[in-house]
Amino acid sequence: xxxxxxxxxxxxxxxxxxxxxxxxPWEGYAKLRENTPVAWDGxxxxxxxxxxxxxxxxxxxxxxxxxxxxxxxxxxxxLSLIGLDDPRHSQQRxxxxxxxxxxxxxxxxxxxxxxxTEVLDRIADWGECDFVADIAVHVPLIVIAExxxxxxxxxxxxxxxxxxxxxGDRPPVEGDIHIAKAAKAFGEYLEYVSELVDERRAAYRxxxxxxxxxxxPPALPEDLITALVGAHEEGLFEETAxxxxxxxxxxxxxxxxxxxxxxxxxxxxxxxxxxxxxxxxQKLVANPELWSTAADEIVRWVSPVLSFVRTAxxxxxxSGQKIAEGERVMMLYQSANRDADAFDAPDEFRVDREPNNHxxxxxxxxxxxxxNLARLEIRIVFEEIAKRFPDMRIKPGTSPVYGHxxxxxxxxxxxxxxxxxxxxx
Amino acid sequence: xxxxxxxxxxxxxxxCVARAPEVFEIDENEQLVVKIEEPGEELRAKVEAAVQGCPxxxxxxxxx
Numbered sequence: 001x002x003x004x005x006x007x008x009x010x011x012x013x014x015x016x017x018x019x020x021x022x023x024x025p026w027e028g029y030a031k032l033r034e035n036t037p038v039a040w041d042g043x044x045x046x047x048x049x050x051x052x053x054x055x056x057x058x059x060x061x062x063x064x065x066x067x068x069x070x071x072x073x074x075x076x077x078x079l080s081l082i083g084l085d086d087p088r089h090s091q092q093r094x095x096x097x098x099x100x101x102x103x104x105x106x107x108x109x110x111x112x113x114x115x116x117t118e119v120l121d122r123i124a125d126w127g128e129c130d131f132v133a134d135i136a137v138h139v140p141l142i143v144i145a146e147x148x149x150x151x152x153x154x155x156x157x158x159x160x161x162x163x164x165x166x167x168g169d170r171p172p173v174e175g176d177i178h179i180a181k182a183a184k185a186f187g188e189y190l191e192y193v194s195e196l197v198d199e200r201r202a203a204y205r206x207x208x209x210x211x212x213x214x215x216x217p218p219a220l221p222e223d224l225i226t227a228l229v230g231a232h233e234e235g236l237f238e239e240t241a242x243x244x245x246x247x248x249x250x251x252x253x254x255x256x257x258x259x260x261x262x263x264x265x266x267x268x269x270x271x272x273x274x275x276x277x278x279x280x281x282q283k284l285v286a287n288p289e290l291w292s293t294a295a296d297e298i299v300r301w302v303s304p305v306l307s308f309v310r311t312a313x314x315x316x317x318x319s320g321q322k323i324a325e326g327e328r329v330m331m332l333y334q335s336a337n338r339d340a341d342a343f344d345a346p347d348e349f350r351v352d353r354e355p356n357n358h359x360x361x362x363x364x365x366x367x368x369x370x371x372n373l374a375r376l377e378i379r380i381v382f383e384e385i386a387k388r389f390p391d392m393r394i395k396p397g398t399s400p401v402y403g404h405x406x407x408x409x410x411x412x413x414x415x416x417x418x419x420x421x422x423x424x425x
Numbered sequence: 426x427x428x429x430x431x432x433x434x435x436x437x438x439x440x441c442v443a444r445a446p447e448v449f450e451i452d453e454n455e456q457l458v459v460k461i462e463e464p465g466e467e468l469r470a471k472v473e474a475a476v477q478g479c480p481x482x483x484x485x486x487x488x489x
Binding site for chain 2: 060086090097101102103104355357361362363364365367368369371372
């Protein structure tokens with residue numbers, strides 16, 4: 001018998017423990033990349049990938065590393081198209097991807113800037129605020145709520161539901177409070193969204209009926225929920241009684257979660273980063289044209305999405321390590337984005353980094369559908385802050401409070417201070 | 426070299442247009458257009474950067 005221990009090097013850190021991320025994972029990632037780039041975590045039966053090349057390889061070889069057998073280390077729910085393989089994945093992605101092309105997103109810019117201005121007007125005279133609760137939460141949530149067709153005044157509820165659902169991505173321990181909160185938020189969000197879904201479905205059926213009678217159907221709203229309801233009516237989604245596995249239901253969850261958790265945490269992470277690297281912030285304040293590269297460097301540096309999982313569809317190899325059919329690999333995006341084999345001086349935050357082929361948005365067939373939207377939201381929020389509050393920084397003596405999710409590196413609270421607008425002449 | 430685009434994968438992210446504007450373009454319907462299907466060697470570095478940068482890995486190079 002071969003020696004399994006040497007064949008399958010164990011990782012020095014536990015990447016399936018949420019506390020690993022809360023405590024600051026960077027040194028742990030460096031150890032993984034250095035000593036066990038393809039590590040076998042026998043406790044959780046998962047390979048841990050920490051190098052850029054391996055993450056890219058697994059992401060771009062969907063025939064070898066599939067998504068439809070689970071995308072999370074602890075899978076208590078299906079996450080819509082993220083957890084599908086082609087052709088089903090592309091079929092469902094095409095329902096909404098036309099709304100996120102560079103041009104469609106550019107068309108949203110004036111509205112996004114208006115939303116940002118209103119959000120900043122509110123805090124303009126305060127001198128200090130919570131960057132998360134007062135700034136970063138609002139812009140992505142208003143944008144995604146408007147794209148979905150949801151009322152924006154309910155965004156505080158959407159925020160907490162979305163946060164609580166993310167917080168449930170943890171080891172399934174009996175009685176875990178974060179998992180109980182996630183289940184509660186899931187139920188409440190579905191009840192909330194079902195009202196709008198019912199309304200859109202009635203409108204869709206009404207239009208179809210008129211069309212079938214040969215009449216001119218009324219125009220339907222151009223929002224994401226209408227697009228999804230239409231596909232649902234046409235039988236495109238697989239239905240199950242278990243709502244956490246139901247394709248239509250989970251699509252509704254995916255859009256709201258993906259549309260705000262990621263961008264919000266990229267922004268909050270960016271605020272912390274700019275406080276830690278004031279020279280880079282000053283460069284942006286002085287040269288706004290650097291935004292052409294800065295948003296991607298923020299996403300590389302912060303990498304708000306921590307990991308996704310793939311499953312080997314047959315016996316294969318990754319960087320010389322044998323992987324057996326049916327075994328899972330966990331791709332650590334933050335680690336891949338600090339890999340010295342892929343980036344020049346990876347531990348330097350450089351707003352003018354170019355080229356920057358980071359994997360903060362993933363890569364390959366599951367590349368983030370909202371990447372263009374996220375880049376623009378990040379850019380507009382910080383452009384407006386640079387114009388109005390160029391001295392905004394983390395409040396001395398405070399530090400960020402990290403969330404409980406293993407999926408998103410969430411910051412729950414980040415106190416900042418700045419010179420109030422009213423005090424300037 | 427010959428440029429091959431997987432049209433099922435392409436989502437018009439336009440990274441290739443930024444890296445090799447001589448070769449790639451996005452038309453008014455937001456469809457990718459390959460202006461030069463068999464670019465000369467002088468464009469190889471730019472085209473390879475476009476292939477590498479495509480977030481969906483929709484572009485590849487064939488001999489030709």
